[in-house]
Amino acid sequence: MKKMIIMAILVAMFTITPHSVCAQGRMMEGNVPEVEILGQFEKAAPTLAERLGQIKGITSVYVSKAMMGLAGSMGTGIPKGMAGKLEKIHIFSAEEDGKSKELRSTAEKFMKENNYEVVMEVKDEGEGYMCIRMKELRKDCREFVLLSTDAEGEVSVIILTGNISEKDLEGLDM
Amino acid sequence: MKELLEKYYEGQTTAEEEEVLRERMLSGDVPADMSADRELFLQMEAEKTQCPDAPDDLLGRLTDLIDSEAKKECDQHDSRKRVGIRHLSWWATAIAACAVLIFGITYLMRPVSYIREVEDPKEARVYINMAMSQFGKAMDCGHRQMEKVGNALEKLNSIHLTK
Numbered sequence: 001m002k003k004m005i006i007m008a009i010l011v012a013m014f015t016i017t018p019h020s021v022c023a024q025g026r027m028m029e030g031n032v033p034e035v036e037i038l039g040q041f042e043k044a045a046p047t048l049a050e051r052l053g054q055i056k057g058i059t060s061v062y063v064s065k066a067m068m069g070l071a072g073s074m075g076t077g078i079p080k081g082m083a084g085k086l087e088k089i090h091i092f093s094a095e096e097d098g099k100s101k102e103l104r105s106t107a108e109k110f111m112k113e114n115n116y117e118v119v120m121e122v123k124d125e126g127e128g129y130m131c132i133r134m135k136e137l138r139k140d141c142r143e144f145v146l147l148s149t150d151a152e153g154e155v156s157v158i159i160l161t162g163n164i165s166e167k168d169l170e171g172l173d174m
Numbered sequence: 175m176k177e178l179l180e181k182y183y184e185g186q187t188t189a190e191e192e193e194v195l196r197e198r199m200l201s202g203d204v205p206a207d208m209s210a211d212r213e214l215f216l217q218m219e220a221e222k223t224q225c226p227d228a229p230d231d232l233l234g235r236l237t238d239l240i241d242s243e244a245k246k247e248c249d250q251h252d253s254r255k256r257v258g259i260r261h262l263s264w265w266a267t268a269i270a271a272c273a274v275l276i277f278g279i280t281y282l283m284r285p286v287s288y289i290r291e292v293e294d295p296k297e298a299r300v301y302i303n304m305a306m307s308q309f310g311k312a313m314d315c316g317h318r319q320m321e322k323v324g325n326a327l328e329k330l331n332s333i334h335l336t337k
Contacts, residue, residue, distance in 0.1 A: 046285075053289035060289040063298045063305075070295040071302055078306055089305050090289070120316040130312040146312050158305045172310035 047137075048110050048145060049090040049159050058094040058103055079171040087141070087162035093154065100155035107147055107157050111135075116145065119166060126151070132169070137161070144169065175204075179211055 053060050065087050072083060094100040116133035123129050129149040136142050142165070146158040178195050181187050187195065198204065199215035292298045
């Protein structure tokens with residue numbers, strides 16, 4: 001009996017991990033159905049956006065699909081082929097020296113640990129540093145991350161999530 | 175008489191025969207060689223008369239004793255059950271306390287999100303355009319670098335060919 005109770009407590013402790021809390025975080029964004037979260041505890045690891053969203057003192061912005069639809073009616077720079085595919089956009093930026101370093105190192109560490117593929121990486125004296133990485137989150141859902149550092153040291157991380165491909169990004173070529 | 179006595183010792187006499195034997199033995203009308211047997215019968219009779227009669231209330235007292243023993247046993251069982259329930263309630267309290275502790279710690283340790291959701295379409299438009307232009311710029315920069323590499327390779331090839 002005692003062993004069973006101890007086992008039950010241990011199981012409860014392992015079940016209630018920060019992952020489930022991160023799932024709550026995603027619920028706050030309102031774009032992940034609750035049923036999905038409850039049914040996929042094993043997949044509830046924090047995303048890059050959630051991780052970067054925990055950094056205090058930086059600009060952290062989230063644009064939902066619904067908001068993209070509303071903004072789209074006013075005309076945005078989203079190419080036609082990509083418009084319906086984008087699920088969400090996250091933008092993080094930091095100007096302050098300490099925060100920009102924290103943002104960059106956190107993003108790089110997360111992408112390295114989670115095996116993000118490097119799509120493109122440019123180090124240019126004039127342009128600064130730019131890197132696009134990609135990860136397939138699930139079937140028909142990819143995450144493209146642009147990590148850039150300009151000449152003044154401002155770091156920005158832009159995350160595009162949706163059923164988008166590298167070809168769609170080619171359409172953004174200026 | 176001897177035959178009856180032998181039968182008695184072998185345990186084959188009937189109740190009537192035993193009664194006859196007993197009466198004859200006690201009356202003293204017994205041959206001399208059977209005096210030892212008569213002595214045995216006399217002792218048996220003496221013991222029988224010495225045994226006191228059971229008191230009238232014996233049955234009632236015995237019943238009371240059995241009832242009180244049964245009640246005692248039942249009380250002990252109840253007290254054991256109560257101790258078991260007390261143990262169980264202690265465990266239930268401990269589990270509840272642990273659950274509250276775990277939820278409390280989890281709640282306090284939950285990551286705080288500083289992400290702001292854009293709720294103004296005009297503001298969203300600005301951010302979307304910024305994101306698209308940044309990605310476009312990065313792709314453009316990448317292509318330019320690729321072109322540079324391509325040009326450099328072409329030059330190398332032409333130098334190699336002229337040599």
